Amino acid sequence: MKKETLSLNSSSFSLIVRLWRDWMSQHLSQIILAFVLMLLFAAFTATFPLLIEKSVELLEEQNPNFFYMPLLIMIVAIVRGLVSYVQTIVSQSVALRIINQIQKAMFGHLMDSDIPSFQAVTSGELMSRFTNDVNMMRDTLSKTLVGLLRNVIVAIFLIGVMFYLDWLLAAIILALLPIAGRPVIRIGRRVRRVATKVQEEMGFLTANLEQSLAGIRLIKSYGMENSEQIRANKLFENIYYQALKLVKGRSRTYPILETVGGISIAAIIAYGGWRIISGTGTLESFVGFLTAVITAYRPIRSLGPLLTSLQEGLSAIQRSFSLLDKKPAIKDVDDAGVLLKCEGSIKFENVFFSYNKSTPALENISFTIRKGQKVALVGPSGAGKSTILNMVLRFYDPDNGRITIDEKDIREVTMASLRSNIALVSQDVFLFDSSVAKNIQFGRPAASQEEIIAAARAAGADEFIEVLPDTYDTIVGERGVKLSGGQQQRISIARAILRKAPILLLDEATSSLDLESEQNIQNALDKLTENKTTIVIAHRLATIMKSDIIYFIDNGQIVESGRHEDLISMNGSYARLCNLQFKDEALNEAE
Known part of the structure; x- marks a missing residue:
């Protein structure tokens, strides 16, 4: 068990280091700005307990300057809110840009991958990487990591204020924190394992749903709707139980943190109150300290859920990195030449x-x-x-x-x-959910409209294209579903003609x-x-x-x-195939 714990720690740390090295470091100036804004936010937050302490002190002295304190507190709150707004915008823009770059890199990597790589994994699994995993990464970068960093900074500032107001009570608080920390970290590791399983199941579900939707005609023609429903229900149930397991794992941090938080506040009130009664403490310091504790309670309490969310996000990041790390078996050699003026x-x-x-x-x-x-x-x-x-x-x-x-x-x-x-016309025609013209133009993206029309005419496709609702601008639907098989084939031939x-x-x-x-x-x-x-x-x-x-x-x-005549006269394998496959047509041609 100890070995596993160390490897998980190492894995989490290495993922964060790689995330910083490969992606985050490109946005260093914005990250520094966000960090400075977090420091300002924490500093303004930490002034509240000090302002409360001063307010109580002035009130006890019946000092008229007390009436300036509410105004000062309001100004600090407004400035703190503005700083939080700017920091959130900066942090979110960096996080979203990083996700954008990772998505582009993943798609570019897929486009550079060899065919065997695509055959080793379902399209649904790959789609899950771009949807479920990316959404989880987005939450991790834009909310979890930013929230963790900001809350840690705020907690450090407030703990500093606690030591300033009453070092002994602050020491008691610090002594209680590890009690909650160890189980929270342990729970976070378990959550990461479950989150990885959930993401794998989501990929499997996406693949199966895509398969069912693609084969809907076959399903209906064979009356297999109920069978497909039963199969899909099992997948949905599996996702439900895995997701519920994940929720239970996350939720285990709440009773731990609530219990430790309650004990901490109770201990502070009891010990602080005793010191005031015994004359060794002051009311203003106690109230200021209690304000600091209550203010710090929320960011410290959120660290548990944020740490478990971080583990979920790291599992998604790990899956994305594993895709990027997969090297294509077929690639250009380092000194590859260019095939020009091909004969x-x-x-x-x-x-x-x-x-x-x-x-x-x-x-x-x-x-x-x-x-x-x-x-x-x-x-x-x-x-x-x-x-x-x-x-x-x-x-x-x-x-x-x-x-x-x-x-x-x-x-x-x-x-x-x-x-x-090379131009390819395959029996498996693939058309994009775009216009007829765009599908033909795929053969040569720089081709003009006149060249597209000429290619369609040469392929015998212009006749049916001209009677379509929007002629060459008609959207053909997913995989060309709005066209017949023969029409799809002619579009494919026109595409090859255009390629030249x-x-x-x-x-x-x-x-x-x-x-x-x-x-x-x-x-x-x-x-x-x-x-x-x-x-x-x-x-x-x-x-x-x-x-x-x-x-x-x-x-x-x-x-x-x-040649055909020679092979027929040999009366070998080709001739036998002709007799079986081409039947009368082959015999007539042979005569």
């Missing part, structure tokens, strides 16, 4: 790759694609076709072998310059189109692939037949390669 020749040299380091996804893949050549990848599902496209984009690095573009190893050029030369990249990757690019729609845009795709190095994965024979070379992939290996 588009692609070469795989003895490439081996596996997702789980055990079952190979690609095994000894070697091929060369010349500039402007069109290559089709064919094979059963899970054979490794999409993996090859992912490797060209450098979503993954080979376990062995290498991939070159224009005879440059793609690991030795920046990923930004590599991907700027020398390398084109088509992963089932026309899978959502019916035969008539596909025929309408096939000419556009033919124009798009002119003078472009193209790798296409397709399920339509017409698309495959136009390829310069076809590679049949099975179990991560190239089993056959050649």
Whole structure:
């Protein structure tokens, strides 16, 4: 148990040190200003007991100057309030700016992360980092840390006043403080562990809710509403019990602090009153001291809840830092070059790759694609076709072998310059909840409206866009829900056309189109692939037949390669797949 306590202390301290070093120190001038304002606030607060003591003294003497004291107290209170206002604004602005910077850093880190990093954690868990954890961090920086520092400073000033008024009574107060301090710190550590669990559960809940909402059509079509409700209820109940456990942990500090506070005040009244009766103390000193104790009681009492809240916040900060500390496995090398004036020749040299380091996804893949050549990848599902496209984009690095573009190893050029030369049209179309124009413009952000319209026309998308309520300004909804699958696919193709990249990757690019729609845009795709190095994965024979070379992939290996006619005449794996998948269409083309 002792070992755990030490590690928790070390962890809390190291987190605060890192928070200061990496984020807070950038705002040193504002933090110093806030600290000075806290000192002023504490100083004005500490004058109240002294003013009360002086008021009692003047009253006992029946001194007419007594009537100036209420005015002086009022002035001090007004100035103290103004100082508190300015200090709060300065402190909050710093805290909110730090949170803003951490959010930007987290999102930037996610954008720089490799694809395997995203596959290792759910999107709901990541969303929880940006919502629940960030909200907790915001409270920690803007309220907890600021409140702790200010209350500690106020307490120190008031304890100084207590020693000035009556050092013996002040010593009694200080002797009682550790009685409350030790259990409060111990409770705070427990609260941090529970808070971490709550945040993890919130991430799990967010992921499940996102999954349910995304699959609402499937849920309703299968009549699974009740099952989903039961599953969600269990998650909500789990969050409830974890949150209740957290509340109970926080609340344990209150009876401890109230008891110690009550004992302290009772002891002061008893001992101070005895001294006045015995003639060894004065009424004004006693009243002033009691005022200091009562004034200090609130900030000292709040230290317990603030310390437990700090532990909650530190657990959120730790989760955020763990995200920032995760280094991407795929990143630019230090001296990475820039892929300029890309011609588009692609070469795989003895490439081996596996997702789980055990079952190979690609095994000894070697091929060369010349500039402007069109290559089709064919094979059963899970054979490794999409993996090859992912490797060209450098979503993954080979376990062995290498991939070159224009005879440059793609690991030795920046990923930004590599991907700027590639356009991808995937079967999994993703559209942002924005306008049609913005979704097309995503292919080249600097493109003009005229270029966007031209790309849409080339993709055969202009016909349906023109009849939309706001044409190119129509909002397509989340993931393009307001458009049909075929319309979404055409927007994706228009996006690729607009990109004007020398390398084109088509992963089932026309899978959502019916035969008539596909025929309408096939000419556009033919124009798009002119003078472009193209790798296409397709399920339509017409698309495959136009390829310069076809590679049949099975179990991560190239089993056959050649033109359509040659592969059909070989009567091998490709021919068998054509007979099964393309049926009459394949046989007619073979004849």
